[in-house]
Structure formats: C-alpha cells, structure tokens
Amino acid sequence: MKMDRAILAGMGYGVLAGAFWGTVFLGPRVLHAFSPMQLSASRYLLYGLISVVLILPRWRALAPKVGRTEALALLRLSLLGNIVYYVFVASAVHLAGVAATSLIIGLLPMAVTLVGSREQGAVPLRALVLPLALGAIGVSLIGIDLLGRPVEGGLTTAQRLLGLACAAGALVSWTLYAVLNSRWLTRLPSVSAHDWSLLTGVATGTLALGLAAPAFLWGGVPHAPGDWALFWGVSGGVAIGASVLGNAFWNRASRLLPLTLTGQMILFETLFALLYGFLWDGRWPTLMEGLAILALVASVALCVGRHHRQPQAASEAVTPEAA
Structure with a gap:
C-alpha cells in the first residue's frame, strides 16, 4: 500500500506539472510578434529572479549541499531542459504551428520511458509495449489530423520542415534533461524537490543573462507599449506557472515515480497543450483529436496498471521525498 500511495501522489504531481507546462505551447502563439530568443x-x-528571491531565506542551509559538481550539473540541466528546449519549442511553434510541435513533443513519453527501461529496478520494457503503442497511436492520430489541414499562416514547406527539426531538437534536449535530472534527484535526497527547482531557476537565470543582449538589443523589432505589457505579463505568468510551479511539481513526481512511469506523465503536457489550444481557438476537438486524447489517457492508465502489478520493480526506483 505504501508504494501505491507514492505512485498516486507522484501521478498527481505529474498531472499538475503537465497542466502548468501546457501553457508553454500557448505562449509563443499569443506572443507571435516576438522572437523565440526574446520569449526564452x-x-x-524572470524565473531566475523569482528563484533568487525565494531561495535567499534558505540559502545558508542549502549552500553546504551545493558544491562545484552540483553547480555544474545545474547549469547543464538548465541549458538542456530550459534554455535550449524552449528556444527550440518557440521556434517550432513559430515555423510549424502548435499542432505540429505538440505532435513531435508528444513523443517525449516514449523516449523517456525507453531510456528509463534500462534503469535499475525498472519495469521490463516488454510489460510496457501496449501502453507505449497506445501513446504512439495517439500521437499519430494528431499527426494524421494535422496533415489533413491547410498549412498554417501561409508558411512554406521549407519553414515547416525547419520547424519540425526544431521540435525534434526539443525532443532530444528534454529527454536528456528528464533522465539526468531524475538521477540527480536520487543522488541528493537531502535537497527537497522545490529547492532543486529553485536552484535550477538560479542557474537558468544566470544563463539567460547571456541571451538578454542578442534578444533585446541587437536587431530587435519595434513594438508598441501595449505589446510589451502583454509580453512581460505572459512571460511572467509562464515563468511562475511553468517554471517555478511546474518544475517543482515535476521534481516531486520524479522522486516518487520510477522513470518508466515518469515518462508517461509527460503525456499530460500534450493533453493540456491541446486543451488550451482548443479554448484559445474556441472549438471542440475533431474526431481524430478526440480519439487521440482517449488513446493517450488509456496509455497512461495501462502504464500505471503495469507498475501496480510489479510493485517490487517499481518500489526499488522510488526515492522518498526530502523534507
């Protein structure tokens, strides 16, 4: 029963992370007049600034736990999972649209689960074939629906291909981040998931300083004051929701779930991204999209069932949350 409660709690955190992360796909669409570099x-x-403010009261207790090795790891993770990933995602949304980007990013659960199946104590990959197949079917249905629509915004074929390449780059970048971040959370049980998220924020903010000049000073397009107000408002909301809260929830889920199940939780990012897209467009899902959503939900449910039937394998991969 203890393992079941841990999995239930981990899934809850995974769903919350997906709900906040889904806004990442909507942000570039709302702020389409701004460059991917400016968005990132x-x-x-803002993520770095907020993290510094929140971590300062606890820094004296945290400092002894963060040496040179941990600091370098945080910089690598921040580069992979935040800076590089979001530049790729924002570029993909600009060039290929939200649906196409969601299609490629929707492969993340399969990628992370496949890598996680090699981790010690993981549920055997053969037990996850059906959930993975359903996830692939769901993503494929979104792709089939996408191909049947007109090209968004008059984009050329070359632009769409470049956008898909950017989405593929985001897929690789975040897969590496998810696996390495999970390993670091296991290595540092004395650092809470929330504190690790804030430390990641500080490292990310430091790296983002290098983007500020090329993003805002060199070759920037003029914008009206009202556009800038919307820009900073949306950026602040995404920073607080997707980065501060979403990353904290994800770290908690990573501590409570085996990597093979953690990978499946990323499906909720795709589901919420689709939901927000439907709300923004003011429409219901198409038949293909509805079937895709059902397939994705069934994929997660079956994956949970596989882990429930093999508690020993899953429990070995669960690390209790630090206080």
Missing part, C-alpha cells in the same frame, strides 16, 4: 530570455530571466 524573458521567461528565464
């Missing part, structure tokens, strides 16, 4: 720099500068 603003979001992570």
